[in-house]
Amino acid sequence: MGVAYSVGEVDHLYPFFMKKHCRAQHFRKKYKNRFFADKNVINGLFSQLNNNLKAANNWEFITVKQAKQHISLCNLEDFEKEEQEFQEVENELPVLSDQSLLLEDHHLKTLVTHLPPRTQGYRWNLVYSTAIHGSSLKTLYRNMAGLDSPVLLVIKDMHKKVFGAFSSDPFRISKYCYGTGETFLFTFSPDFQQYKWSGENSYFVSGDLGSLQIGGGGGGFALWLDADLYHGASFSSSTFHNATLSTHEDFIVQDAEVWTVQN
Structure with missing residues (x-):
């Protein structure tokens, strides 16, 4: 049975795998046409990446949409607070130097x-x-x-x-x-x-x-x-x-x- 991870933990794991993936892509491009590349370095890198991906079978992954929903939920309280402050400013009456006979x-x-x-x-x-x-x-x-x-x-x-x-x-x-x-x-x-x-x-x-x-x-x-x-x-x-x-x-x-x- 897989281990369930919280959304917050997955948020930290996602950048980790993206960084590894980007490094792999970098080595592929760098050594594509070079015959003197150190195969051990490249194989070791891919081996490490594969091990991480195998271990990932025990983790719960979420979609980008779910991640955005998580971020939205985390920021909902702050957003509502800012919205309330904006409404308070918007509903404030301007300060008048004199009493107006026309404007209520x-x-x-x-x-x-x-x-x-x-x-x-x-x-x-x-x-x-x-x-x-x-x-x-x-x-x-x-x-x-x-x-x-x-x-x-x-x-x-x-x-x-x-x-x-x-x-x-x-x-x-x-x-x-x-x-x-x-x-x-x-x-x-x-x-x-x-x-x-x-x-x-x-x-x-x-x-x-x-x-x-x-x-x-x-x-x-x-x-x-x-x-x-x-x-x-x-x-x-x-x-x-x-x-x-x-x-x-x-x-x-x-x-x-x-x-x-x-x-």
Whole structure:
């Protein structure tokens, strides 16, 4: 009757035989065409290998698949621990510099998982709020002067719909469009929906003293705000292939906030 070995013992025996097999292959290649090879050395090597293989009849061998299953079982506890730690980090709410009037916990949990990796782990700093700074696009630009980090624009309209945009660059007055493919739109109307860059054009963000525009190339801007940050509009755009972010294409802004998400 054969002797049963544990899987752990077989894991150690398998490399041993593989090493012997590789050495045998090496000698075969080395002395294939050399008539002065020492036959005693070669025969001795093969004799040792054969003896090991005969002894192996009393051992239990497992397949590679079984070995992988063993490794998986051994690492299952560590994997579950790492997964739990990841979930805890993922479920953590971002730290806000000020209390938000627009973002509730479920908004924050959802948004933080969709932001680019380079923004993860940073405190969210409130740069502009209509409730604090008044409704003025000019003030919004002024508060972001000298800022060099991505920003999150959040809007609540008169129908209580929450939506907005993540911009890879802070908002500023510019003759040409700016931003990168990290820019995206989002809406909680009522379920969360993210609209990423389609790749069709680069009309990410542009603005002047009269309005702020995000996305374009379709029937209108994906998101448009006037100088008073009171009237807004949202149309389908080629930049993001988005649906209307609000309940209606034209909407009235109740409140708006802009957060920086990186130091």
